[in-house]
Amino acid sequence: MKPAFTAFISIALLVSASAARSEWRRFETQHFIVYSESNDKRVNELATGLENIDGLMRMATGLSADGETVKVRIYEMADEGQVEAALGVHNSGIAGFYASNILGPYAVTLRRAYGAPGDFTADIVLHHEYAHHFMLQYFPGTYPPWYVEGFAELIGSTKALPDGRMGYGFPAKYRRDIYWTDMRDVLLKPPEKLEQFDLYGQGWAMTHFLTFSRARSSQLRQYLGALTAGRSAAEAAAAFGDLATLNREAHAYLLSGSFEYRPVSVPVRQPVIQKVSPVGAAEAALIPETIAFNDEDLSSFRKADDREREQKRRDQLLSHLRSKAARFAKEPYSLYLLAQVENQAGNKQAAATATDRLLTVQPSHVGGMALKSMLLSDAAANLSADARAAKALAARHLAMAANKVDPDNALTYIAFYKSYVAAGTPAPPGAVNGLAAAVEKLPGDTNVRQMLVDEFATEGRFAEAMMTLSPIANDPHDSPMRQAAREKMAQLKARAERKAAVVTSGN
Numbered sequence: 001m002k003p004a005f006t007a008f009i010s011i012a013l014l015v016s017a018s019a020a021r022s023e024w025r026r027f028e029t030q031h032f033i034v035y036s037e038s039n040d041k042r043v044n045e046l047a048t049g050l051e052n053i054d055g056l057m058r059m060a061t062g063l064s065a066d067g068e069t070v071k072v073r074i075y076e077m078a079d080e081g082q083v084e085a086a087l088g089v090h091n092s093g094i095a096g097f098y099a100s101n102i103l104g105p106y107a108v109t110l111r112r113a114y115g116a117p118g119d120f121t122a123d124i125v126l127h128h129e130y131a132h133h134f135m136l137q138y139f140p141g142t143y144p145p146w147y148v149e150g151f152a153e154l155i156g157s158t159k160a161l162p163d164g165r166m167g168y169g170f171p172a173k174y175r176r177d178i179y180w181t182d183m184r185d186v187l188l189k190p191p192e193k194l195e196q197f198d199l200y201g202q203g204w205a206m207t208h209f210l211t212f213s214r215a216r217s218s219q220l221r222q223y224l225g226a227l228t229a230g231r232s233a234a235e236a237a238a239a240f241g242d243l244a245t246l247n248r249e250a251h252a253y254l255l256s257g258s259f260e261y262r263p264v265s266v267p268v269r270q271p272v273i274q275k276v277s278p279v280g281a282a283e284a285a286l287i288p289e290t291i292a293f294n295d296e297d298l299s300s301f302r303k304a305d306d307r308e309r310e311q312k313r314r315d316q317l318l319s320h321l322r323s324k325a326a327r328f329a330k331e332p333y334s335l336y337l338l339a340q341v342e343n344q345a346g347n348k349q350a351a352a353t354a355t356d357r358l359l360t361v362q363p364s365h366v367g368g369m370a371l372k373s374m375l376l377s378d379a380a381a382n383l384s385a386d387a388r389a390a391k392a393l394a395a396r397h398l399a400m401a402a403n404k405v406d407p408d409n410a411l412t413y414i415a416f417y418k419s420y421v422a423a424g425t426p427a428p429p430g431a432v433n434g435l436a437a438a439v440e441k442l443p444g445d446t447n448v449r450q451m452l453v454d455e456f457a458t459e460g461r462f463a464e465a466m467m468t469l470s471p472i473a474n475d476p477h478d479s480p481m482r483q484a485a486r487e488k489m490a491q492l493k494a495r496a497e498r499k500a501a502v503v504t505s506g507n
Contacts, residue, residue, distance in 0.1 A: 024279035024287065030269045031069050035279060035287065036076040038111055046076065046109075046123070047272045052166050053127045053155060055266040057134050060168075065267070068408075070441050072133055073106040074126070075291050083108055086291040088313050095122045098129035100444025101295045102340055102411070105133055108291050124174075128156030136443040136471055141228040145191045145476030149199050150207030157204070161263055169212055169261035175201040178254065183247040187237040191476070199476060205254045212260045213253075216240070230466075282331035289321045290337060295344040296446055300481040318345055332362045339371055351375060369402035370411035377415070377422035392423035410441035414448060417455075427455065439468065446472060446481060453488070462496035 027034040029047050031054045036043050058065050077083055083094055086108060096109040107129050110122040131152040135143070143151075157172035178201035181194060186206070191197075210220040219239045226236035240246045283290075294314070301307040318341055328334035339354035352375050358368040373395045380391035396419035403412035413434035420427040427435075432455055439445075439452050449468060456465035469492070472485035 024284040026277045026279050027273045028071070028275040029272055030065070030274065031071055032074055033071050034074045034076065036111065037078070038076060042111075043076075044273060046074070048268065049123055049127070049160065050074065050130065051268045051272055052160065052266045053130060053158065054134070055268055056158060056166050056168060056264060057131065057155060059264065059266065061139065063138055065269075070105065070137065072130065073104065075106065075108045075287060076111045077108060078111050080110065082288065083110065085288060088292070096125040096129060098133055098444070099291075099294070100442060101293055102344075102442075102445060102447070103290070103293065104442060105137075105444050106291065107133070124156045127158070128152045131155035133444065137440075140443065140467075140471055141224065142230075142467075142470045142474055143224065144187075144227065145199060145474065146186055146197075146203040146206055147224070148203075148474070148476045150203035150205075153200055153204035154207050154211065163263075165263040165265050167261045168264045169208060169259065171208075171259040171261070172204050175204055178202050178205060180251055180254065183250055184243045187240075187243060188233050192478070206250055208259060209250045209253045216246075230463075280331065280333060282328035282334040285324055285328070286321070286334060286337055289317060289324065289341075292317055293337070293341060293344075295340070296481065297450075300446075300479075300484060302480040302483070306480065314345060318342070329357075330361055332358055332365055332368075335361065336365065336367050336371075339368070343371065343375065348375060348378060364405050366402050366406040366409050367411055369398055369405070370409065370415040373398040373402065373415035374418055377418040380422040389423055392419050395419040395422060410438040410448075413438040414451075417451070432459075443471070457492060457495070460499060462492050462499065466492050466496070
C-alpha cells in the first residue's frame with residue numbers, strides 16, 4: 001500500500017486528467033487540507049472519516065488534539081488512472097498512496113467508489129496510509145514490518161457504526177485466507193527471510209490479537225519499547241514469554257473468526273470543515289504534477305536500470321511541467337512548483353530564474369525565500385575563502401528573513417542549517433535543533449532526515465543518528481533506500497561501539 005515512484009509517468013493520462021477537471025476547491029479541517037471536485041456532502045463525509053481516524057489514534061496514544069499539527073494534504077482524484085499516473089504505473093489496482101517531499105506530506109485517494117471486490121474501499125486505503133503518517137509524525141521508533149502494516153490495517157479497517165461511534169478493531173474482512181507463518185519466525189528472523197509471510201493479513205491478525213488481549217497488550221508495549229531501545233529481536237521477543245505458546249494462542253485467535261472491537265465515541269471539532277476556498281487555476285491545473293513530484297535522491301536507486309527509468313520519468317514530468325507552467329508565468333504556485341522541480345533535477349540556474357520571478361511577483365513568499373537561500377548555499381559551496389563565506393552569510397540572512405515571515409515553516413529551518421554547511425563551519429546547536437524540528441514537521445522527507453542523520457553522526461551522537469535513521473531502515477517495503485539505510489545503520493552501530501570501547505579503555 002505504499003508503492004515507490006519507480007516507473008514512467010503517463011503523460012497522456014496527465015493531460016486527460018487536466019482536461020477533464022472541473023472546479024477544484026480547498027477544504028480545511030483541524031488536521032487536514034482536502035483538495036476535491038466533489039460536492040459538499042461527499043467532502044464532509046471524507047473529512048469526517050479522516051478526523052475520526054485521527055481522533056481515534058490520538059485517544060489510543062494519549063496525544064492531544066490541540067497540539068502543533070502539520071496538516072496533511074489530501075487529493076481526491078476522479079479514478080484509478082489518475083492515481084496510477086502520479087505513480088507511473090499501469091493496471092496496478094492502486095486506490096491511493098501516501099508520500100512526502102519538500103512540499104510536505106500528502107495522500108492521494110479516489111473520488112468515486114473503488115472498484116475492488118468485497119468491502120475493500122478507497123477510504124480504507126486512505127485511513128491505512130494516514131496511520132503510517134501518524135506513526136511517523138508523532139511516534140517515530142523502531143517498529144518491525146509486521147507491526148507497521150498491522151497497525152495501519154487495524155486503523156484502516158476501523159468502521160463508522162450506525163450510531164456515529166467508531167468500531168475500533170473492526171475485523172478486516174477483506175483479509176481472508178491468511179497463510180499463517182509461525183510467530184517464532186516472524187519475531188526472530190530477518191524480514192527478508194520470511195518468503196511466504198503475509199505482511200498485511202497476518203500482520204493485522206497479530207496486531208489485533210496483541211492489542212485486544214488483556215494478557216498480551218502490555219507485553220506488546222514492552223516488546224516495542226525494547227526494540228526502540230536498541231535490543232535485539234530475541235531480547236525484545238522475550239517480553240512475550242514462551243513463543244510457541246504465543247504462536248498457538250494467536251493462530252487459534254485467527255481461526256476462531258471472533259474478533260473483539262470497541263465502539264468508541266471520538267470527539268471531533270465541529271464544524272468538521274472550517275474553511276472552504278477555491279483553488280486557483282494554476283494550482284488546479286498542476287495537481288497531477290504536484291502529486292507526481294518525487295524528490296528522493298536519485299542515487300538511492302542502486303540498479304542502473306532503475307535509475308534510468310526513474311530519470312526518464314522525472315525528465316518527462318519536468319518537460320510537461322514546463323509546458324504547463326508557461327501558461328501561468330506570473331502565478332506564484334506555478335513558479336514555486338517549477339523552481340522546486342528544477343532544483344531537484346539539478347538545474348540550479350533554471351531553479352534560480354523561477355525563484356527570482358516568484359519573488360518579483362510575491363516578495364514575501366516564504367517557500368521562495370527559503371529556496372533562494374538554499375540555492376545561494378549551493379552556490380557558496382563551489383566558491384572559496386571570502387567569497388564562500390559572503391555567499392553563505394547572504395543565504396543565512398535570507399533564511400532568517402523568511403523565518404520572520406513564518407516562524408513555523410520547516411523550509412526556513414533547513415535553509416538556515418544549510419547556510420552553515422555551505423560556509424564549511426560547524427552548525428551551532430540552534431541550527432541543528434531547527435533541522436531536527438524540520439524532520440518532525442516533514443517526517444516522510446527522506447532527504448531532510450538523512451541530513452539530520454549525517455549531522456548527528458558528525459557530532460558523534462550515534463544513538464540519535466540511528467534513531468533518526470530507523471524509519472527508513474525499518475520500512476516494511478523493500479527498496480534501494482531501505483538497503484542503503486540498513487548499511488548506514490550498521491556503520492553507525494560499528495562507530496558507536498568503537499567510541500564506547502575507547503571511552504571504556506580510557507577509564
